[in-house]
Amino acid sequence: MALQGNLHDFSVTQLLNLVHLARKTGTLTIQGTNDHASLSFAEGKLIYGQSRSSDGTLISILLAGKQISEEQAQLLRSRPQASNDKELGLLLIHAGYLTQPAILQAVQKYITELVLRLFTWSEGGFRFHSGVLPPEDRITVRLDLENLIMEGARRMKEWERLQEELPNLDVALKFTDRPDSRLRNINLSVEEWRVVSYVNPKNTIRQIARANRLSDIEIRRIVYGLMQAGIVESIRLEGDTAPRPPVIQPLAKGPDQVSLINRLITRIRSL
Amino acid sequence: MSIRTVKMVVTGPFNSGKTAFIHAISEIDVVSTERKITLQAEKIKDTTTVAMDFGRISVDEELVLYLFGTPGQKRFDFMWEILSEGMLGFVVMVDSTRPETFREARYIMETFRAYAPTPFVVAANKQDHPDAWSIEDLRIALRLDPQIRCLECVATEREKVKNVLLELLYCILEEVQE
Numbered sequence: 069m070a071l072q073g074n075l076h077d078f079s080v081t082q083l084l085n086l087v088h089l090a091r092k093t094g095t096l097t098i099q100g101t102n103d104h105a106s107l108s109f110a111e112g113k114l115i116y117g118q119s120r121s122s123d124g125t126l127i128s129i130l131l132a133g134k135q136i137s138e139e140q141a142q143l144l145r146s147r148p149q150a151s152n153d154k155e156l157g158l159l160l161i162h163a164g165y166l167t168q169p170a171i172l173q174a175v176q177k178y179i180t181e182l183v184l185r186l187f188t189w190s191e192g193g194f195r196f197h198s199g200v201l202p203p204e205d206r207i208t209v210r211l212d213l214e215n216l217i218m219e220g221a222r223r224m225k226e227w228e229r230l231q232e233e234l235p236n237l238d239v240a241l242k243f244t245d246r247p248d249s250r251l252r253n254i255n256l257s258v259e260e261w262r263v264v265s266y267v268n269p270k271n272t273i274r275q276i277a278r279a280n281r282l283s284d285i286e287i288r289r290i291v292y293g294l295m296q297a298g299i300v301e302s303i304r305l306e307g308d309t310a311p312r313p314p315v316i317q318p319l320a321k322g323p324d325q326v327s328l329i330n331r332l333i334t335r336i337r338s339l
Numbered sequence: 340m341s342i343r344t345v346k347m348v349v350t351g352p353f354n355s356g357k358t359a360f361i362h363a364i365s366e367i368d369v370v371s372t373e374r375k376i377t378l379q380a381e382k383i384k385d386t387t388t389v390a391m392d393f394g395r396i397s398v399d400e401e402l403v404l405y406l407f408g409t410p411g412q413k414r415f416d417f418m419w420e421i422l423s424e425g426m427l428g429f430v431v432m433v434d435s436t437r438p439e440t441f442r443e444a445r446y447i448m449e450t451f452r453a454y455a456p457t458p459f460v461v462a463a464n465k466q467d468h469p470d471a472w473s474i475e476d477l478r479i480a481l482r483l484d485p486q487i488r489c490l491e492c493v494a495t496e497r498e499k500v501k502n503v504l505l506e507l508l509y510c511i512l513e514e515v516q517e
């Protein structure tokens with residue numbers, strides 16, 4: 069069983085959504101055009117990441133975050149602890165050089181920036197390695213994916229893709245189960261909150277856009293993000309009696325039909 | 340005594356295994372309208388279904404089940420509505436190894452749903468292939484509602500095909516019993 073494909077068909081945002089909903093544990097590797105990256109997850113939370121262009125060791129992270137200078141980095145690299153991020157972290161803490169929260173924050177920032185960079189990749193083969201975790205000595209964090217998914221949707225530029233993902237604006241939206249706990253953890257913009265406040269089985273997406281003076285692409289981007297983050301889902305409009313294509317009569321009910329279906333079942337079982 | 344016929348439809352994207360599915364279970368040679376593929380872009384295999392596939396299972400002296408496979412290529416989608424007329428239910432075949440077709444599968448599913456409010460199941464085909472996505476991942480990728488059944492399938496294996504058809508029939512049974 070594999071989870072593999074190309075970002076061209078299944079975007080980083082969609083992958084994060086999948087990991088989030090399925091609460092996956094493992095490592096996602098992506099081979100981009102110019103770089104190679106990997107993200108590791110535990111039960112649907114992002115815990116670690118690295119790429120070939122920025123190796124993800126603590127020294128590189130602190131250097132990139134300007135917490136240490138190039139000279140200090142050189143010095144640290146000559147220490148025996150240099151090859152083990154956890155030991156190196158302890159060394160820095162004990163030396164009173166950095167606090168634990170500061171180190172964790174630096175790692176978190178590094179991973180977040182890596183994901184934001186990945187959102188710009190539109191090509192690249194990916195594969196999810198179930199159960200594979202980062203090396204023991206790496207410092208891991210626990211990042212909720214909802215906010216990253218929303219951010220990914222905000223950065224979506226391809227109009228065609230949004231159109232394909234959300235072809236019909238004449239459907240209504242409803243909240244998924246327990247939206248309150250999801251909404252509590254998410255950072256939404258004012259516009260996004262406005263859209264959320266209009267979510268109701270009686271309002272179409274188009275009406276929500278009009279009420280908020282949002283263009284088609286703006287509303288698609290926001291709704292797509294809210295859907296991917298698992299906050300809302302689309303439903304057919306309440307009381308929608310719009311003419312549909314010539315519809316076949318729904319299945320007749322009753323004992324004759326039941327016996328007919330049972331005959332089919334018996335026959336296929338016997339094949 | 341006239342013979343009663345009922346039908347079920349097998350649909351899904353290009354190359355997902357619709358013809359193979361019907362072939363595995365039909366008692367007659369599948370009447371297929373396969374054509375050689377000429378467009379280079381679609382050259383991942385030699386032939387494709389252009390109008391429909393057609394299989395048959397005789398149930399008893401008075402009842403025959405026909406299985407219709409739709410063409411997978413989008414330019415033949417005018418056939419879909421004709422084929423779905425009067426069906427008991429339908430199977431949406433998905434090639435579990437090709438995420439580039441999932442969006443199309445979703446579109447086909449939505450379109451058929453709009454034609455007829457009949458029950459359907461999703462067959463996650465080619466599960467024998469090492470690159471196949473799991474059922475759980477497919478459900479999320481296809482945004483399937485929890486009540487929709489998504490079943491592992493290998494269209495070249497009769498037992499798997501039987502199972503998919505039976506699950507569809509159980510859905511239909513629930514519907515007519517209500």
Ligand SMILES: Nc1nc2c(ncn2[C@@H]2O[C@H](COP(=O)(O)OP(=O)(O)OP(=O)(O)O)[C@@H](O)[C@H]2O)c(=O)[nH]1
Pocket residue numbers: 351352353354355356357358359360384386387388389409410411412464465466467468492493494495
């Ligand atoms: N490994 C594997 N191959 C399969 C399976 N089902 C179908 N195939 C192969 O996939 C290819 C496509 O199968 P078809 O049955 O022609 O697919 P189709 O949906 O009828 O294709 P179109 O009519 O062109 O849309 C063929 O080479 C089949 O042999 C399966 O379950 N496992």
Ligand SMILES: [Mg+2]
Pocket residue numbers: 357358359387388392408410411
């Ligand atoms: Mg075919």
